[in-house]
Amino acid sequence: MLRPMRPVSHADEDDLVARAQAGDQGAFEELVRRHADRLYAVVTRFVGDRQEAEEVTQEAFLRAWRGIGRFQGNSQFFTWLYRIGINEAKRRVGRRASPAGSTSLDEHPGLEVSDLSQAPETSADRRELRGVLEGAIRALGPDYRAALILRDIEGLSTSEAAETLDLGEAAFKSRLHRARLSVRKAVDDYLGDER
């Protein structure tokens, strides 16, 4: 199982980080192993494509390795890592955006609704709601999408998610609130047709 969603903060994680900072590749490998699933999940939600998510995740880890000397240790390692991953994902998404700066995410190759909806036990209704949620997430601007993914999908606390995005808690909450309202609207429209 992948739960807990957040990388468990092992007592020896500080030690692994310190060793990696000293150039120990084995220690870094252990950090990659611990955080690969969740970082990949965050990035996949963000870019909406598994192949691209794998590339972004690899690139993020490589950047983390190169920059690990700059990691201060006054934030948690995984929030630092997620920040690198999200910045890399934003770069990719920005690069493939149309030159006219169109914000319509529908134009971009995204996840097919079925792509992330393979859980066999989900009912047709759940799958349909899932599709609505995925469409609504994709339609959010990158900053709003990142806030929603970290807090509401990955289950980070407000302070962890705010730290990842380098925001104060109040600013983060207001961003999250707007993202939620936008996704809720899509759900409401969907349920409105049903009920």
Next chain:
Amino acid sequence: MIKRLARHYHFMREHLWTNSHLSPYLDQEVSAAERIRVEEHTHVCPKCHRMLETLRETLEGLRAMGAEGGAPSGLTDSVMERVRGER
């Protein structure tokens, strides 16, 4: 007339306040008094009631999405291959 206006004013004030507190309410980031205030208004306001219920369903749906996934099996090895190639 004045009474009706006052009632309307009170309702609208509660409506706006509740609207901006639904998100913290569901995150359990409100005080006990604020929780009661949200519940009292959503009880009498169909709009806020629906807002609250759909927001709740939205958050539950999003949370369920977090349970799935897992990195491709070779990802760590690929990363480490690139790390080793750095120097």
